[in-house]
């Protein structure tokens with residue numbers, strides 16, 4: 001038998017140094033964050049139940065430090081790696097076309113797919129505000145922050161309409177981000193199929209809209225006076 | 231018909247270049263796009279000016295030499311069509327047309343609309359081939375190949391390496407080109423032998439050349455004159471990820487005794 005002749009370029013790049021490797025990291029961390037977003041939404045929707053429910057849910061989570069901190073550390077790592085990869089890829093993209101086109105048309109791509117690098121940072125800004133707003137309570141206009149009364153924190157927090165508006169805008173960005181990200185992660189990890197991929201795209205669109213609508217329903221319900229502080 | 235052209239003119243790789251306006255009277259709708267440029271070039275030569283440089287060879291859509299951005303669309307944006315196959319009947323009197331070269335760090339401009347695509351050649355040299363021992367030719371049908379695999383390999387092999395995918399990609403990624411080569415060879419028994427190494431070598435070379443990453447946007451698919459599908463990129467990703475986690479160092483003793 002003969003030996004084969006494909007050899008690796010001098011100074012081999014490691015997995016995480018290649019564009020394909022970085023995209024795989026984005027896909028896996030993106031999937032973890034998606035899982036969190038689904039769980040987070042389901043927990044939040046308890047706001048439509050009597051106040052004791054969501055307050056009890058929050059107290060239960062806080063009484064399980066292993067679960068709480070395990071999840072927090074995993075999420076922090078996922079967010080960190082997701083941003084780190086996207087930042088490095090952004091640098092590569094910026095360098096890959098030093099001279100821009102005078103005219104450039106888009107024939108095939110979705111708005112969502114072309115704006116991932118915009119929706120991403122907006123979601124990050126939202127995330128930081130959201131943590132200060134409802135987790136730490138350091139930025140909580142609209143009333144005093146009581147860490148044992150999640151229900152009231154949410155309601156008084158959303159009664160400040162500019163805050164609600166910011167949440168709604170951020171959730172629309174999240175919708176776009178998820179619409180592209182949810183099917184794109186499969187492509188990045190190597191799955192593409194002439195029949196299943198179009199279904200995956202439809203599913204991504206549906207899930208992205210449902211998640212955004214579910215989250216937006218909360219500030220809207222508060223502003224409409226449907227949910228009142230106790 | 232009468233056209234107004236805005237063309238990127240650049241003397242050489244060092245020149246900064248810029249858009250120059252040309253009025254082209256008497257364009258016949260039966261001309262091909264490149265013939266229209268030939269006519270313009272003849273008039274430029276008659277006036278003692280430098281003709282517009284653009285790449286072309288076969289002018290029948292099979293060699294992959296031609297390529298330019300027409301109004302921001304690679305090859306003009308007609309489905310499955312290289313610029314040499316575009317005819318002037320798609321345009322109408324008074325149209326304003328912008329012509330620009332492929333734009334990518336890995337495709338430096340040689341002159342005007344002609345770019346240097348040697349980066350593609352180096353990606354092919356890194357792994358876009360199969361290793362065949364010399365000797366007498368093997369029997370043509372000795373290796374059975376599943377029909378679906380033969381078809382998928384042929385679809386991918388249609389890539390002519392024109393570079394439209396890179397030009398159309400917002401990130402100037404070469405993922406569709408690399409995916410076409412990886413799919414073409416990887417679907418066939420002769421190419422499977424080096425499938426892992428090929429993915430590692432071609433992806434690395436693609437990155438060394440300065441092509442950025444794929445963001446699964448799909449502009450390349452729309453620009454490709456050979457209708458290569460995004461699916462080939464997923465195959466690159468799959469092959470590369472698998473190879474990255476299974477590749478091991480070369481044996482130091484094999485064949486020694």
Ligand code: FES
Pocket residue numbers: 285286287288289290291292293294295296297312313314315
């Ligand atoms: S000149 Fe050969 S493909 Fe256009």
